[in-house]
Amino acid sequence: MTGFEPRVFSGVQPTGNLHLGNYLGAIKQFVKLQDSFPCLYCVVDLHAITVPQNPVELENAIRDIAAAYLAAGIDPKKHIIFNQSRVRQHTELAWIFNCIARMGWLNRMTQFKEKAGKDREAASVGLFAYPSLMAADILLYRATHVPVGDDQKQHIELTRDIAQKFNNDYSDRIAELGVGVEMKVGDETVNGFFPLTEPLIGGEAPRIMSLRDGTKKMSKSDPSDLSRIALKDDADTIAKKIRKAKTDTEPLPDTVEALAGRPEAENLVSIYAALSGTTRSRVIEEFAGKQFSVFKPALADLAVEQIAPITAEMRRYSSDPGHIDAILRDGGERASEIAEKNMVHVRDIMGLLNR
Template identity: 55%
Template sequence: MSKKIFSGVQPTGNLHLGNYLGAIKNFVELNNDLENDCIFCVVDLHAITVKQDPKELKNNIRETVATFVACGINPKKSIIFSQSSVPAHSEGAWLLSCVARMGWLNRMTQFKEKAGKDKEKASIGLFSYPVLMAADILLYDSTHVPVGEDQKQHLELCRDIAQRFNNEYKVDNFFKTPEPLIQKEFSRIMSLKDGTKKMSKSELSDLSRINLTDDKDLIVNKIKKAKTDPLPLPSSLDELRERPEAKNLLGIYSSLLNSTMSKSISEFEGKNFSEFKEKLSEVLAEKMDPISKEIKKLMNEKRFLDEILLDGYKKAYEISFLKIKKMHEIIGF
């Protein structure tokens, strides 16, 4: 059975290995499945919940598209567009916010984490972000959404909003309730400097992450300097519980090779980190260096990237406009 898949990536610049293994690599596999209809959105409206430099944002939108293409997403098979170019996303978010409930949003743990102790100073956009995410998904009758652990709660909220709208306006199945697509055998990618923290572009040290624009030499240098512990590589999964850096590096190796952690552990058990890091650097450079070169090449082809966005906008606008039009009729506008 064919799947209608929607997913988005924020254009925050410096996409890194965590973004690739956690999302984009999976997007490519979904795109390559002939039975899937995929929509990949550059979610720039979500990005402005945090202050952005306008010139950088424009460049980051193009860089996100370049990254999609460089990693192997075919823009002729999938729809690629920027969220802000399609007005239905903003309007849909408002219409859905009138059926969503404050209590539901108050339970969102990601808002609590991002807003910190002083919630009064957080923007309304940061608070209502999950309603916009629901609009993104529901406008396209998406059946499946690739999500990580940190977004599962938002997808549950999306399903609640869809059901509430359907019930309140007595329109059975007008909004589909999408299912999550969760990667199997995927390890969350953590900082190269601290295995207890998620890999992030906001971390001050560039040595904490592998950027998708890093060249081969930089990748090798960063892995060489990655934090480890003094023990040899473990012989079982149980031994990794108290060894976050070993777990992270083995997870990266396994994810790159579409392998299991158990298989990687059996390959390197008892060996020292220098030997393992050499092999990990080799695999990383082989997989990531061509992507880095292609991103840099595409960033010099702005017209090509803008044409992808324009083509995607036309297709996304047509689908979403019809959904909004039907919402107007249902609501009584």
């Protein structure tokens, strides 16, 4: 992106046990990106409190996400790992963005409709407005790229809309203060303070589905424990869940296209591809014509091989909460330095006296 220093930001909510979907759809991508970009990886605890939380469980869940980041291989010395609530500028910029975003934009957010359910009037204002906080999380660091699952694309589009409206609304002031950066918007080169962040949706399984229903996303909140593989599951539990995963009666086809209309089969093939670092086409080549009685044990062995070392490392880190807290504290201080530098400019742009 022209003019902006490349930077990655992303985060995971501390709400319940991490599962395979969190790892393949997010954390595994985080690890790969740290070799190419400066990265900030956040435990987004302020997003978690849009619904009621038990304080003790929330504290533990925050540490669990940080432990997962570390266990997966994110380097807290080269990059920044922190929890969102340590950096007060997140909420400050979120309020500013609440005043930039339009009600119609937020009304179109499909995740609010899904999470609020039928009784939308009983949902918290925070649940309705949290896409503005997500935009603030990203743009506070002027992040140019965000690794997300494909179900989060709408939120990145909203982040871009907010950034573009801010840049347009305050274009004269940005130019006057000389704090803008040149960037391409379509065929035009414009000057703006915030980048139009790009989503990074990678891998063969950008959205991992339930093991019990291939049409639904794998979720921490699903009442069936058999619907997900938790990162804390032991080898026997992982094998049992894959063995009981819902499938159809047909053997695996000889092309990826032939998986269409077979959501459970497609999901298991995608999981295999993502875990092995290959493509779905390669998986199909290997297992074409095979029954699930052959494929499932191979998938179970692969899942155990990939997840067991992470589980062991998570347990090791979790046994020393003081060490995790020190990493989060250090990361929070480093993130705050970047955040305040950018917020000084935002306040100046808007005419808010702050120095």
